[in-house]
Structures are given as C-alpha cells and as structure tokens.
Amino acid sequence: MAEDIKLMKGNEAIAHAAIRYGCDGYFGYPITPQSEIMETLMEVAPWETTGMVVLQAESEVAAINMVYGGAGCGKAVMTSSSSPGVSLKQEGISYLAGAELPALIVNVMRGGPGLGTIQPSQADYFQTVKGGGHGDYKLIALAPSSVQEMADFVKLGFDLAFKYNNPAIILADGIVGQMMEKVVLPEQQPRRTEEEVRKQCPWASLGKTSERKRNVITSLELDSAAMERNNIRFQAKYREIEENEVRYEEINCDGADYLLIAFGSSARICQKTIEIAAQEGVKLGLLRPITLWPFPTKEIKHRGNFVKGILVMELNAGQMVEDVRLAIEGAVPVEHYGRLGGIVPDPSEVWDAMKQKLNINICNKQIHNVPELETISEESMQEVISNLNKMTP
Amino acid sequence: MKQEIIIAGFGGQGVLSMGKILAYSGLMEGKEVSWMPSYGPEQRGGTANVTVILSDERISSPVLNDYDVVIVLNQPSMDKFESKVKPGGVLIYDGYGIHNPSKRTDIDIFRVDATDAATEMKNSKAFNMIVLGGLLKVRPMVEHENVIAGLKKSLPERHHKLIPMNEMAIQKGMEIIQKI
Secondary structure: OOOOEEEEEHHHHHHHHHHHHOOOEEEEOOOOOOHHHHHHHHHHOHHHOOOOEEEEOOOHHHHHHHHHHHHHOOOOEEEEEOHHHHHHOHHHHHHHHHOOOOEEEEEEEEOOOOOOOOOEOOOOHHHHHOOOOOOOOOOEEEOOOOHHHHHHHHHHHHHHHHHHOOEEEEEEEHHHHHOEEEEEOOOOOOOOOHHHHHHHOOOOOOOOOOOOOOOOOOOOOOOHHHHHHHHHHHHHHHHHHHHHOOOEEEEOOOOOOEEEEOOHHHHHHHHHHHHHHHHOOOOEEEEEEOEEEOOOHHHHHHHHOOOOEEEEEEOOOOOHHHHHHHHHOOOOOEEEEEOOOOOOOOHHHHHHHHHHHOOOOOOOOOOOOOOOOOOOOHHHHHHHHHHHHHOOO | OEEEEEEEEEOOOOHHHHHHHHHHHHHHOOOEEEEEEOOOHHHOOOEEEEEEEEEOOOOOOOOOOOEEEEEEOOHHHHHHHHHHEEEEEEEEEOOOOOOOOOOOOOOEEEEOOHHHHHHHOOOHHHHHHHHHHHHHHHOOOOOHHHHHHHHHHHOOHHHHHHHHHHHHHHHHHHHHOEEO
C-alpha cells in the first residue's frame, strides 16, 4: 500500500487539500454537517507551516465579507458552511461575483428549508446555479461525489476562480462530507509570494504603485450605462465558461435503454441502481454532471437521442430535473425521483421508482386492455396509443 | 469480493469507532473501503449506526438496501436491521441488549456476549473490540495483522499503549462468539 493513500472524511479532505493548494486564508463559522473542515484546519494549524490564515468569524456574514476582503487583495481565500449558513452568505457571494473576485465557497448541504435538519440534502441546487443572491451572476459550481473529488475540487475550484475572476462553489452534501473513503491528497504547493500575486492579479488592491492608477474593488456602479457594460462583460465571460468548462461523467451509457441523471452522492446511489437493474435485465446508464453550472446541456441532449426515458434522482423535490427537461426539449420522457428533508433513498427504491414512473415493464408480458375495434372511441384510442408507446420492445 | 456491513447500537457503545477500525483494516489490506456514519445528535445516547464496505473493486453506493453482515447491539437496532440481512448473510448480536432475537432461518445468526465479557475484563471500553473479534471469527474478512495495523492507524499515538488490551479483547470475542 502506498504511504500517501489516506482514509478520511470528505470534510477533512477539503481542509487538507486547501492547505496543500497553498490557500491563503479560510474564514468560516461552524455548522453541521461540515464543521470538520474548520476543525481539521485548526488541528493541523497551517499558520505555523504555510502561513495560511484560519479564522473562526463571528458569523457567516462576517466570514464571506472577510473572503471578499482577502480576494480583493488577490489572495486565494475560501469559506465553507452548510445550507442555512450559505443562505446568510448570499449577499457577499453576489458582491464577489459583481466585483469579479476569485474565491472558493463550500456548501455541504443539509435538509431545509429554514434550519431544517442536519441530514444530507441536495435542495440548494437552485440557490447555487440560478442565483441565490441578487443580480445576473453565475457561480462555477462543482459537485463532488467522492472523498477524492472533495480533495481534487479544491484545486479545480481555485484554478477556475482565478482563470475567470469569478467565485466558484463546491456543492457537496452531508453524505460526501461525512463519509470516509480512500483519498490521495495533492502535493503541497507553496503559497504564492506577494510578487506572484501582483503579477497574477494586476487588479488586486495591494497598494498603489507609481506605474499604475489605483485599483478599486467594488460592485457598485451608479452609472446605468456603465453598469450595463459591466453586465455585458460578465455575460460574455459566462458564455466563455459555458463553452470551455463543462465537466461530466458517463457510466454505462453506451447502449443503455434508460438513463439516470444525478449529481453528487445521488450519483453514487444510482451506480448501485444500475447494478440492481442489470440483474433484472435492463441496461441503465448514468450521466453525472460534475459542473452544475456550466451545465452539460449538449451532452444530455445528445444522450437523450439513444434512450427511451430519463430519471433524474436528486435529494430534493425536483430542481436539476428542470435543466434536464430544458436540455431534452421533450424528446423523451424525463421523470424525477427524490426524497426530502434529509431522507436518503436506497438504490433499489430508486429502481422501483424508475420502473413505475417510466413504465419499465420487466417481464414484457403485460397485456394492455385493448377495447373492441367497433366500440373504440377517440379517447380510448389515444389511451391505447399512449400505452403502446410506453411498452418496451 | 465485497463485504457490506452495518453496525448499529446506542451512541457511546463504540459503534462508529469499531467501523473505523474495520475500515482502516481494509485500507491496510489494500481494499477499497467506505465508512458512512449516521451523524449528529444520534452520536450521543440515541441510536447510531455505520455502514462499512470492504471491496476489491470500486465501491458504488455508500448507502445500501441490504447487508452481508448486520451487527446489532440493542433491540431497536435489531428491530430495524434484522430484515436487512441478505439471505445467506450473517446477523451478530450482543446477548445483553436483546430480549427479542431474530427468528429468521435463511441467515446465520451468532450471539456474542460482549457486554458480559467486557464487565469480566473490567473494561467497558473493550466492548466494541470484543464484538469485532466475534465478527472476524465468523467472517475473516481482513488478516489479523492488518487489524492491528488498522488499530495503530486509527488510534492517536498517545493511545497506542492500549493496543495490547484491544488485541486481547479481539481474541476474547473470537472465543466467545456462538452460533444460534
């Protein structure tokens, strides 16, 4: 066994990966199920080694504004929280996007709304990819489904944030946060020197030099014409991200009769659903969006051409399913299955729901009740046609 | 080879740490492992459980419908998980907490009186290791040396002096587990 394979929780992996990335600062406020992130940072005490700042702020709102301040200086800074805490941060997140600042936010989701429960949920999909805060902005949203990805997406998130000067978010949940799996941590990278920060982030407010005008970090622009120009610039950047940064994983998709679409821990559950369905002779594929924004719209549309139906499984009442339906444009039936408030479905429950919602007939012997031709009405004809359409060959 | 295991009992019985040691043992053996706890208020006084998967291949779901091995350490856990043992699977329980044992005939049922044995050893903390010993006797899923290596890896160094006691407890569990 290689010495560098470790067994740890997803939350711990994020903390270690942040230190190893050369993160300059973490600002947070504890909340289950992600408190191990700050606990691990406090235990490892990176301020003694890399010089990384780890600070428990007085609130989530303070923490996100500390991130704003650090990011404005070109530093690689992050915060983490769980659903209710991330709601509190939304104003700051909108400001980060409006000021075009790179930063990493981690949301280890729990069941809502309100304070809700502490058990796993994926009900913050809309908040993450459709806004959350005010204004026309986008977050680069990464959805890890393993402890290894919890570690890997810290670097990916920071790299994308700095590449596009835009906040990135890791959207995890209580399962990937709390479970332990094997992980290979990245190599320790040094923190950037002040000189390197100045070079990488010429916009950073690190003190005016004689060679340039002063840098101002703000999202405020009272001149509407200028603000529209800013927005147009943001939108152009978002289109570029949509063009270049879509990430997804396909499992078992080639030749699949039906498709599951799920992200994060739901995608892990669905992998087992594939195994269960295979025992009953049905071939399922799984398409797992890794970036929730930019969303793999084209890839899902393409896959829709080859399957009879799609089930979107999420730990919510139906959120990502809307984006899947927009991608599929009615070409095949798209159904949703989810459990709410912190309940996690088991893999066979997902398969049962899929069979029912997509009319997957296992024995292929189900005989539909066909009325006599003479007595057939327009209405029952429609019903027969739709039943025939639903039948599997 | 894949072993899907759930360990369930009261918070404070060492359910999660037992699962952790099992997971670390699997890690030392070079297996794929996952350890999925129930977390939060359940850890103190309520019911706690942990799902551990040891596999030669990549693990799909950390959340399962049914298990190869179910270890229950109190009656509520027995009631909840008895039906989740796969046919041909193993159910292990501590005789002390269970007043209504399983009547299933399609599985192997074992009883390990770990509470009594721990009292006899005058060490209530040995309880979970006695149960683990019982498990390893009836389902030797990891080598003994890897369990010890896993113990070393999961315990902080200042507790390494407790390893011989833990080894004794594992031995004890192997001796006292009995088929029902």
